[in-house]
Amino acid sequence: MARALAVLGRNASLLLVLAAWEGLPRLGLVSPEILPPFSVALANVGLLLREGELPRHVLFSLSRQAAGLALGVVVGVTLGVLMAWSRGVCAFFEPILTLTNPIPKAALIPLFMLWFGIGAVAKIMLIFIGTIIPIVISAYHGVGDVNPNYLWSARAMGDGTWRILWRVVLPAASPQILAGIRLGLIVSLIVLVGSEMLAGREGLGWFIAFTMETGQYDLTYASMLTIAVIGFAYDRLYLWLMRGLLAWKESP
């Protein structure tokens, strides 16, 4: 009972919003046309899932998101490590990263459509650009902050550059790198849905835009709810994974 209350307390803000979502249309304060009650939206999610339309779009979206994020992680970590290790590499990439960082990624969507078409490539590239920056920055700082004692200890034990990189630098920098990837994860979902809303013929973003245009607002809410749940579940899953990987730290 006490535990149940504690869980309730932790999620009070969420419960309040859901209660308003349910209550306002039910009490007639807002038209159910514009805002169908939460329970209806939830029932619609179930309906869409059963009828097979939503899973297809979710799968489309998540596969692109995974591809873009994977690309961002591999290139971002590599670049961040190289920048931390070489002043030359850092000097070369620093201006372009500093310049690209503050550009809202949504502003790049039309450009990328122009360059890469409206298919998967443009979306993967957009996610890649959106995720790589937080990952590069975190990897760069993570590697730069590695205690030099670790490096000297490894060198004293006869380690070469690659072994030090693999067995000392990456594990030592992993808390920051993993935190950067978590930021990238959120960015990837935002950029993905945004790009799908503007162009394409499938994906969660497209589905939202489509139901809006055709006035099926109940389905719009259902798909937005799906995105929120996916994002939340994704983040929790990642956090759980991160805790496992960083069990050696005081407070990951």
Added chain:
Amino acid sequence: MTGKIVARGVGKTFRDARRGVGVTALQSMTLAVRDREFVSILGPSGCGKSTFLYIVAGFVPATEGEVLVDGRRVTGPGRDRGIVFQEYALFPWQTVLQNVTYGLRAGSAAEREARAREFVRMVGLEGFESHYPRELSGGMKQRVALARTLAYDPDVLLMDEPFGALDTQTRSLMQEELVRIWEANQKTILFVTHSVEEAVLLSDRIVVMTARPGTVKKVVGVPFGRPRVLEALLTDVRAMELRGEVWHLVKEEVLKAGRDGAGARGPRP
């Protein structure tokens, strides 16, 4: 001049980029350490004693002179010389056992693990094999660091104020432990410390360094035999006299360092 470690006219000048001048931390340091000898280096802070140790370790190149280990010129780090830092050198993402296994190369994985377990046991940490460093006290961490370095069996042990961050009781225990391990393993030890008492208790000889630019001021022999009972030495009259003599030498340099406003430090790892 012969010995396990021979330093000939070693000097180190750092470039102070901000002021555009060279700062000489170490000058004409000449020293020979015999095989299986325990030599402490003592001096005021900023005298370059750690810098000298890092030059012997091969982390920092000398700008003058040379260091020979077993007659071979030091050009970089090597597995013949193990290092123990004051703190923070254990890999926090590895367990005690993984840390101690890290430096082992020879044999199968099972053989390496068995050897690591043997050294964990030797430093008295049996039962803590799967603990992470954050779960250990400062003294226990230094035991693991010692085990990690001893496990791959370097001839020379370079220790940079290894017990400097420990409380007095833990420090005394660790000193006894080190003497016991050293007497059993017969390593050549170069031990940097700022504690006169520690130097007298542990060493065969004490190298007292001058204030910056650091060089050898005087080498003092420690006449006590082995095996040593450190507790007995604490109240031994000869030991007290020796402490007084060495302390006097160090104090002169500390005062000089204070007068010259020295205190800038060499490279920390």
